[in-house]
Amino acid sequence: MIVKVLGPGCRNCKNLERAVRAAVDELGVDATIEKVTDFPTIVGYGVMSTPGLVVDEKLLVSGRVPSAAEVEDLLAAVCTP
Amino acid sequence: MSLATRMPTSTRGRWITLSVAAAAWAGAYWVNEHLWDVVFYDLLGMAPTDRLTQSLHFFFYDTVKIALLLSGIIFVITILRSYMSIERTRALLGGRREGVGNVMAAGLGVVTPFCSCSAVPAFIGFVAAGVPLGVTMSFLIASPLVNEIAIGLLLTLFGWQVTLLYVAAGLSIAVVGGWVIGRLHLERWVEGFVFETRLGGQVVDSTTGLTFNQRVQIGAEEVVTILRKIWPYLLVGIGVGAVIHGWAPEDLFTEYAGPGNAFGVLVAVLVGIPLYSNAAGILPLVEALYDKGLPIGTLLAFMMAVVALSLPEMILLRRVLKPQLLAVFIAVVGTSIVAVGYLFNVLLS
Numbered sequence: 001m002i003v004k005v006l007g008p009g010c011r012n013c014k015n016l017e018r019a020v021r022a023a024v025d026e027l028g029v030d031a032t033i034e035k036v037t038d039f040p041t042i043v044g045y046g047v048m049s050t051p052g053l054v055v056d057e058k059l060l061v062s063g064r065v066p067s068a069a070e071v072e073d074l075l076a077a078v079c080t081p
Numbered sequence: 082m083s084l085a086t087r088m089p090t091s092t093r094g095r096w097i098t099l100s101v102a103a104a105a106w107a108g109a110y111w112v113n114e115h116l117w118d119v120v121f122y123d124l125l126g127m128a129p130t131d132r133l134t135q136s137l138h139f140f141f142y143d144t145v146k147i148a149l150l151l152s153g154i155i156f157v158i159t160i161l162r163s164y165m166s167i168e169r170t171r172a173l174l175g176g177r178r179e180g181v182g183n184v185m186a187a188g189l190g191v192v193t194p195f196c197s198c199s200a201v202p203a204f205i206g207f208v209a210a211g212v213p214l215g216v217t218m219s220f221l222i223a224s225p226l227v228n229e230i231a232i233g234l235l236l237t238l239f240g241w242q243v244t245l246l247y248v249a250a251g252l253s254i255a256v257v258g259g260w261v262i263g264r265l266h267l268e269r270w271v272e273g274f275v276f277e278t279r280l281g282g283q284v285v286d287s288t289t290g291l292t293f294n295q296r297v298q299i300g301a302e303e304v305v306t307i308l309r310k311i312w313p314y315l316l317v318g319i320g321v322g323a324v325i326h327g328w329a330p331e332d333l334f335t336e337y338a339g340p341g342n343a344f345g346v347l348v349a350v351l352v353g354i355p356l357y358s359n360a361a362g363i364l365p366l367v368e369a370l371y372d373k374g375l376p377i378g379t380l381l382a383f384m385m386a387v388v389a390l391s392l393p394e395m396i397l398l399r400r401v402l403k404p405q406l407l408a409v410f411i412a413v414v415g416t417s418i419v420a421v422g423y424l425f426n427v428l429l430s
Contacts, residue, residue, distance in 0.1 A: 008201070012196075039202060039205060039400065039401075042202055043202050043206050043209065044278060046280060048167045048168065048199065048202050048205075048207075049167045049199040063166065063167065063168075063199075064288070064299065
């Protein structure tokens with residue numbers, strides 16, 4: 001699974017990345033975490049307020065930092081269709 | 082453990098928790114009203130008329146008062162604003178003509194939750210979705226200029242008349258400024274990639290589907306985030322305010338920027354543009370200067386210049402605006418602020 005954290009590098013984006021790493025570790029899934037800092041690409045995913053969370057090219061969260069537990073639920077839902 | 086999971090889930094438990102928090106807040110506010118009189122005059126035996134006493138009293142009293150006011154205001158406003166989102170704002174603005182669009186954009190700029198770090202994606206998202214440039218600019222001007230935190234603080238420090246003036250002036254500047262930029266047809270001065278950006282098919286609304294407890298959590302987090310970010314500005318602002326309150330002679334500022342000086346507003350705006358603070362940090366200073374006899378129009382213009390035109394925001398906007406358009410933006414907003422300052426000074430003198 002490919003997880004992308006969208007944001008130019010402000011504090012919210014770093015918090016989201018931390019939550020994502022924690023969630024991935026907790027679930028023990030095989031995931032690549034990428035950071036997207038390029039504005040046209042960020043907006044291309046439909047994100048207008050950062051940070052954004054994209055899993056397998058699907059936008060799941062934008063404009064707020066979900067807790068690690070919430071990210072875990074979101075990722076778990078993607079893993080078990 | 083997050084706050085959202087610790088909050089009671091029943092409606093009744095939730096209201097009890099929030100009521101207890103509100104009562105604690107009001108109690109702390111009441112204590113602060115009297116605490117420093119007791120500390121300085123009774124315990125330390127300092128004379129209330131002494132300059133040092135006045136400065137120290139102002140500093141401690143104002144620091145606690147502003148911190149309490151900010152916490153309360155940010156918490157409530159963030160929860161209210163969590164029912165609005167930038168995605169909904171864009172949907173409302175899409176296909177609007179200029180004029181009506183500018184007015185709507187300015188109003189929405191005030192109520193939409195928005196952080197300056199999102200200025201660039203929001204700009205691209207608006208323009209690429211076909212919102213006219215001028216309408217987008219109205220939104221981008223109103224958003225920092227008519228700051229909801231400033232509204233709350235002005236209301237408690239200066240009363241509703243000044244607050245109303247501030248909101249009306251800020252909205253007018255945003256509407257007129259955006260409209261002028263739209264009429265000038267300056268699309269060629271927007272960086273080309275903005276128009277080439279292809280929008281994804283899916284839009285996730287940032288705030289729908291949250292539970293009330295999650296919104297409370299977001300509100301509490303926002304209080305911590307903002308206070309952590311602005312406390313240095315706040316202390317500097319209150320510190321300078323305290324020195325002015327105790328030590329500055331009555332006629333020091335009125336001589337240079339008082340009602341008698343025709344260039345007062347202009348000077349205030351020129352001083353304000355390079356200063357970077359936020360409304361919360363600048364208001365204690367404004368309060369102290371007001372006590373020293375500076376006219377309110379000059380002070381509002383000063384505050385708006387500090388808040389709306391700042392270097393970090395300009396650097397961000399430079400990513401999407403070419404230098405020419407950025408210059409037009411600064412000129413239009415700066416001129417409007419000066420005009421508003423003079424207008425208020427005339428109306429209120």
